[in-house]
Amino acid sequence: TREQCGWGLPRSPLQYLPLCLDDTAGPDPSTWAPWTHKPACVEADETPWCVFTNAAMPRGNGERRGISIVTTPALAADAFDLTRHPLAAAFDAIPPKKRFDALPYEVRDVPGKGKGAVATRRIEKGRVVLIDHVMVLATTEFPADVMHEEVQELLSRGVEQLNESESVYGLAKKGREEQGLTEVEDVLLTNSFEIAIEDQSYMWIFPDLSRLNHACKTTLAMTVWSSRDIEPGEEITITYSDTDQTYAERQKTFAQVWGFDCTCSLCTAPEQQRNASDKRRLRIHMLRERVLKRAKEGDFKRAIKATEELFQVAEEEGLTPHMGDLYEIPARLYYQVGDLERAREYTKRSLYQVEGLGVPGGKDIERVRVLKGVLSRIENEMENTKGPGEGQGEERG
Numbered sequence: 001t002r003e004q005c006g007w008g009l010p011r012s013p014l015q016y017l018p019l020c021l022d023d024t025a026g027p028d029p030s031t032w033a034p035w036t037h038k039p040a041c042v043e044a045d046e047t048p049w050c051v052f053t054n055a056a057m058p059r060g061n062g063e064r065r066g067i068s069i070v071t072t073p074a075l076a077a078d079a080f081d082l083t084r085h086p087l088a089a090a091f092d093a094i095p096p097k098k099r100f101d102a103l104p105y106e107v108r109d110v111p112g113k114g115k116g117a118v119a120t121r122r123i124e125k126g127r128v129v130l131i132d133h134v135m136v137l138a139t140t141e142f143p144a145d146v147m148h149e150e151v152q153e154l155l156s157r158g159v160e161q162l163n164e165s166e167s168v169y170g171l172a173k174k175g176r177e178e179q180g181l182t183e184v185e186d187v188l189l190t191n192s193f194e195i196a197i198e199d200q201s202y203m204w205i206f207p208d209l210s211r212l213n214h215a216c217k218t219t220l221a222m223t224v225w226s227s228r229d230i231e232p233g234e235e236i237t238i239t240y241s242d243t244d245q246t247y248a249e250r251q252k253t254f255a256q257v258w259g260f261d262c263t264c265s266l267c268t269a270p271e272q273q274r275n276a277s278d279k280r281r282l283r284i285h286m287l288r289e290r291v292l293k294r295a296k297e298g299d300f301k302r303a304i305k306a307t308e309e310l311f312q313v314a315e316e317e318g319l320t321p322h323m324g325d326l327y328e329i330p331a332r333l334y335y336q337v338g339d340l341e342r343a344r345e346y347t348k349r350s351l352y353q354v355e356g357l358g359v360p361g362g363k364d365i366e367r368v369r370v371l372k373g374v375l376s377r378i379e380n381e382m383e384n385t386k387g388p389g390e391g392q393g394e395e396r397g
């Protein structure tokens with residue numbers, strides 16, 4: 001009916017569409033919790049798709065930029081339950097000595113890249129550069145019976161219902177209206193990170209993170225921390241691509257997915273240098289697979305050999321910070337062959353990476369707990385086996 005479905009937003013760039021308000025939510029705003037706006041939905045075969053907004057969601061530093069999520073009611077109540085994943089927790093998880101009181105960079109024009117984040121002070125390795133929270137989170141895969149216009153309306157409502165919709169609309173755009181893209185689609189496509197939730201792909205908009213340009217040799221998380229010292233005046237960058245990708249593969253991804261030509265120092269390096277980098281990246285890819293294969297086969301000694309080469313090539317390519325996930329492998333392998341010293345070293349590295357990137361509410365808290373348990377077990381064993389030649393060489397089951 002018109003009462004249920006006749007709502008449109010006067011500020012929307014589109015003509016209003018008859019999105020249905022979620023009739024499971026009553027007229028009393030207190031029944032919409034944790035949402036500050038009554039969910040608006042489009043009907044599809046299996047489930048409605050709706051926009052859920054909490055315009056007052058605090059983010060830990062006192063700001064309330066809010067959050068909008070375009071998803072199904074089931075996922076909104078479960079995977080995206082704001083009461084279980086408070087945005088402020090990301091701030092609380094970082095020890096104060098790792099953060100800065102004020103942002104250590106400013107957003108400026110950067111030649112060849114639009115705007116970018118440029119350091120305004122020295123940022124030592126291992127400091128938290130920024131902690132951002134997602135403001136718009138929207139599925140990229142709607143069922144075939146949902147019309148393009150309906151998708152646009154869900155997305156633009158999502159942005160416009162936020163207190164600070166300019167933080168999203170003010171981000172970089174490519175001006176792709178002539179390609180049939182609406183403003184909201186252009187902004188989302190230019191700035192979002194694609195992350196899957198329960199096998200469904202989502203665009204995530206982190207407005208502060210969105211100002212960081214791509215470079216091929218740094219690291220990415222919702223919490224951005226410095227993987228090396230950064231001097232004042234240096235641009236702070238993150239990687240948009242898979243680090244195993246070669247020059248040609250990266251260019252293809254950037255052109256197809258993001259629509260830009262990369263001008264980072266590696267992509268614009270002389271061909272010889274680029275080829276040497278490609279060779280190392282292909283070797284890294286091959287070695288990753290070899291390590292896993294050998295470990296699976298129980299051939300720990302050869303798995304360790306491949307791991308050592310992997311870390312060496314990653315170091316040469318400047319990709320050590322990206323190897324964080326992999327430190328657990330040598331930790332386990334060295335433990336298996338009884339080299340507790342090295343097992344401890346790699347468990348510590350792994351812990352440092354996981355803690356550095358920790359997003360509370362996610363799996364990382366669990367990984368930190370497990371890794372701390374593993375570390376204390378290794379240290380206890382080291383205590384108990386003190387003495388000459390202890391623990392080395394004997395294999396574990």
Ligand SMILES: C[S@@+](CC[C@H](N)C(=O)[O-])C[C@H]1O[C@@H](n2cnc3c(N)ncnc32)[C@H](O)[C@@H]1O
Nearest residue numbers: 113114115172191210211213214260262263264
């Ligand atoms: C997420 S935004 C990054 C911030 C953006 N430069 C701005 O002005 O807000 C992504 C866009 O920045 C530009 N960009 C990012 N990294 C680049 C790079 N390495 N080379 C050239 N352009 C880049 C591209 O236009 C890309 O579509």
